[in-house]
Amino acid sequence: MGGKVTCTLGEVKNRADFIVYWGGNPAECHPRHFTKYTLMQKSKFLPRGRKDRTVVLVDIRETKSAKAADHFLQVRPGKDFELLTILRALIKDQKVSEEQVAETGLSLEVLKDLIEKMKAAKFGVMFFGMGLSMTRGKHMNAAALLTLAAEMNAFTKFVAMPMRGHGNVTGADVIMRWQTGYPFGISLNRGYPRYNPGEFSTVDVLVRGDTDCAFIIGADPGATMPKPAIDHLAKVPTIVLDPHVTHTSRLSRVHITTAPAGIAAPGTGYRMDEVPMPLKPALQSPYPSDEEVVRRIRETIALRPDWMTNQPQMIEAQI
Amino acid sequence: MSEVILRLKQDPVVTLEAEVITPDKFAEMSHEQICESIVYHGKRQLRLDEFFEVEGEKSEHIVLHGDMHRVRHLGRAMTMGSLTAHGDVGMHLGAHMKGGEICIRGNAGDWVGAEMSGGKIHVRGEAGQQVGAAYRGSLAGMKGGIIIVDGSAGIEVGMRMKRGTIFIRGSVKDFAGLQMIGGTIILGEGAEIRTGAWMQRGTIISLKPIDLMPTFGESGVMNPTFISVYSNLLKPHGCELPNDQNLGCYRRFSGDRSVPGKGEILIWQEHALN
Numbered sequence: 403m404g405g406k407v408t409c410t411l412g413e414v415k416n417r418a419d420f421i422v423y424w425g426g427n428p429a430e431c432h433p434r435h436f437t438k439y440t441l442m443q444k445s446k447f448l449p450r451g452r453k454d455r456t457v458v459l460v461d462i463r464e465t466k467s468a469k470a471a472d473h474f475l476q477v478r479p480g481k482d483f484e485l486l487t488i489l490r491a492l493i494k495d496q497k498v499s500e501e502q503v504a505e506t507g508l509s510l511e512v513l514k515d516l517i518e519k520m521k522a523a524k525f526g527v528m529f530f531g532m533g534l535s536m537t538r539g540k541h542m543n544a545a546a547l548l549t550l551a552a553e554m555n556a557f558t559k560f561v562a563m564p565m566r567g568h569g570n571v572t573g574a575d576v577i578m579r580w581q582t583g584y585p586f587g588i589s590l591n592r593g594y595p596r597y598n599p600g601e602f603s604t605v606d607v608l609v610r611g612d613t614d615c616a617f618i619i620g621a622d623p624g625a626t627m628p629k630p631a632i633d634h635l636a637k638v639p640t641i642v643l644d645p646h647v648t649h650t651s652r653l654s655r656v657h658i659t660t661a662p663a664g665i666a667a668p669g670t671g672y673r674m675d676e677v678p679m680p681l682k683p684a685l686q687s688p689y690p691s692d693e694e695v696v697r698r699i700r701e702t703i704a705l706r707p708d709w710m711t712n713q714p715q716m717i718e719a720q721i
Numbered sequence: 722m723s724e725v726i727l728r729l730k731q732d733p734v735v736t737l738e739a740e741v742i743t744p745d746k747f748a749e750m751s752h753e754q755i756c757e758s759i760v761y762h763g764k765r766q767l768r769l770d771e772f773f774e775v776e777g778e779k780s781e782h783i784v785l786h787g788d789m790h791r792v793r794h795l796g797r798a799m800t801m802g803s804l805t806a807h808g809d810v811g812m813h814l815g816a817h818m819k820g821g822e823i824c825i826r827g828n829a830g831d832w833v834g835a836e837m838s839g840g841k842i843h844v845r846g847e848a849g850q851q852v853g854a855a856y857r858g859s860l861a862g863m864k865g866g867i868i869i870v871d872g873s874a875g876i877e878v879g880m881r882m883k884r885g886t887i888f889i890r891g892s893v894k895d896f897a898g899l900q901m902i903g904g905t906i907i908l909g910e911g912a913e914i915r916t917g918a919w920m921q922r923g924t925i926i927s928l929k930p931i932d933l934m935p936t937f938g939e940s941g942v943m944n945p946t947f948i949s950v951y952s953n954l955l956k957p958h959g960c961e962l963p964n965d966q967n968l969g970c971y972r973r974f975s976g977d978r979s980v981p982g983k984g985e986i987l988i989w990q991e992h993a994l995n
Contacts, residue, residue, distance in 0.1 A: 502935035
């Protein structure tokens with residue numbers, strides 16, 4: 403697997419002459435993305451702005467974003483992984499037959515044309531949304547796109563970036579990464595961070611019922627997670643920190659109202675390209691910030707006697 | 722033959738990490754040492770006898786009883802002896818195992834035999850995801866030994882496996898043999914989609930028709946001799962592969978061209994009855 407080959411949106415704005423949106427609808431979900439970073443901006447390297455850029459949209463249906471794109475490729479639902487794998491084969495001049503391409507809903511001619519344009523680009527960028535990462539195949543669909551972006555660097559500069567949403571999710575990943583070395587799915591029960599999505603990721607832990615308490619900050623799993631996970635949240639003591647009363651608060655034991663970050667609480671938000679942005683509150687709030695609540699809980703716990711008498715032992719032969 | 726018998730007397734509320742339950746450790750331990758060995762109930766370090774009734778000592782044969790679906794890392798990195806469980810077991814069963822034998826009369830969790838390099842695992846029930854796979858970020862999964870699952874298995878069976886054999890009698894979900902580097906996966910009841918995706922080398926044998934990735938190319942039909950050799954080797958483990966050219970043949974597909982790889986997928990096809 404490739405890892406993430408990425409850049410900041412500033413580079414996209416100044417240099418990207420070939421832009422692919424895969425499984426996302428930026429016109430409606432990230433409405434300022436086109437105008438601020440990808441399509442309309444003029445720069446030293448792209449003096450004519452939109453005219454210097456080629457935009458491709460890959461999605462299962464024609465959304466509003468299709469109007470803004472030069473090329474729209476309608477992929478058959480659930481065939482993203484196959485299409486990306488075919489593209490990986492085609493960039494290496496491997497033979498894929500017309501019938502094999504047809505199962506993705508596209509034709510060989512269209513894909514060859516796309517690859518020609520990709521290879522001819524000076525700076526390509528691929529943005530992928532939840533249409534890719536949340537459909538069948540999940541992490542492997544994203545891995546396929548990231549690997550394609552990595553392999554395109556044999557021909558020209560190419561990067562990939564996820565289209566993140568929902569407030570500061572990127573921030574959570576970034577902070578976890580520099581604190582523990584891993585972005586998510588981390589267990590600290592042995593005294594050192596261990597990473598294993600599927601075993602330690604929140605949704606899997608909740609679905610299996612492997613936890614006896616839940617502490618939720620600024621998220622609403624009660625609205626998005628599968629039924630067994632929600633049932634388990636209702637069963638165990640759940641504590642929610644949120645500015646609003648959410649679905650999760652309704653099934654929790656404790657809800658602590660906090661000041662909304664960026665509006666009434668200061669802090670740092672992370673843009674989807676992992677650039678930190680200071681948040682200056684515009685309003686005053688009677689409620690404490692998330693940070694203050696967590697800090698006070700931590701201080702109270704620190705006053706209690708230490709129940710961990712022995713240092714935890716590392717698992718032998720752990721890799 | 723002396724045995725160490727463990728009976729689960731108290732269900733763990735959260736996961737119980739019990740990598741101490743291996744024949745290598747118990748072979749050297751007295752009854753008292755086994756009772757006081759440390760298991761991790763979530764973050765809490767507890768004695769083994771808080772969860773298990775312990776019988777016997779100093780034996781490389783372990784027998785477990787009870788529903789241990791939250792007990793993880795059983796038989797971790799074992800090199801000898803045997804471990805038998807009557808009931809379900811949790812994740813990482815026999816991970817990093819180098820030798821010996823595991824038999825589970827129940828279902829197993831995810832990561833059965835992950836990165837193992839020798840020995841045998843037999844799961845009589847169903848197995849979870851990532852059977853014989855590589856851990857996240859690791860370059861190679863299973864490097865030797867044999868895993869037999871009588872029931873079905875989840876996604877990513879044999880992900881990045883390098884050597885060894887996996888036999889799944891039931892059906893498997895998506896991505897069987899993902900990024901496979903070598904070894905053999907035998908699918909008794911076929912697979913869902915994306916079998917052999919991104920494989921470099923290795924062999925996937927399916928006894929039922931399966932959907933293939935569009936990046937595989939058909940390369941003829943055959944009755945390879947090695948199938949008969951494999952069948953003879955696997956017969957003591959209760960698996961047989963058909964290879965009678967009067968009855969049928971194997972359709973061979975090679976790929977995955979996106980890598981580009983030299984892996985092969987063999988699909989058994991019976992001749993139409995005339």
